[in-house]
Amino acid sequence: MSVSEELARLAELRDKGVLSEQEFQVQKAEVLAGRPAPSPQVEPEKKKPGVMKIGCLSVIAIIVVLVIIGMIAGPKSPSGQPASDLGKPAEPPVKVTAEELFQAYDDNEAAAQQKYGSRPLLVSGSVSKIDLDIVDNPVVMLRTSNEFMPAQAALADESKAKAPSLSKGEAVSLLCDDVSEVIGTPMLKNCVLQ
Secondary structure, eight states: OOHHHHHHHHHHHHHTTSSOHHHHHHHHHHHHTTSOOOOOOOOOOOOOOOHHHHOHHHHHHHHHHHHHHHHHHOOBOTTSOBGGGTTSOOOOOEEEEHHHHHHHHHHOHHHHHHHHTTSOEEEEEEEEEEEEOTTSOEEEEEOOSSTTSOEEEEEOHHHHTTGGGOOTTOEEEEEESEEEEETTEEEEEEEEEO
8 A cells, every 4th residue: 555545545444434633743744754544443333322212112111101100100189089089079978986807807808898998988087006118107006806906098189197195095087098917917098087
């Protein structure tokens, strides 16, 4: 390769960004001094992150996840009722004592869940103690015939501030969204002190 051809090749590599201006000058000096220019180390082109590089599948997956979360959470009315139920008349709460609830679940969990689960409950009872759950949210324990298995009422946000004012033995009434059972214990959810 002639000197002019070699210089043209180096200039082309510089113009393409393979060689920096400083590397070009060093190699040009080598060629003009009669020494062969070292072959430039060409790194493979690195892919630059960009919006299009994320990929359509990732964007679609994110949208699907958000839609599913929206369907699960769903828009709610101010009372916490799903928006799909807004046109329906509000179901009156089922009145029950903590003891009746405990007995129903103790006797037949399937029947108790069918009767009390997934509907609003107005639960009355006597406070056996006030505990905090694993994230320090107050839970009101309501006395039952089994002193080791009180009915547990997780308080709704608007009632959490009232928990410190409750005392053992105090009679309370709670409006709860739902109930389930864990190891024989009725677990009331989203309860508002009445």
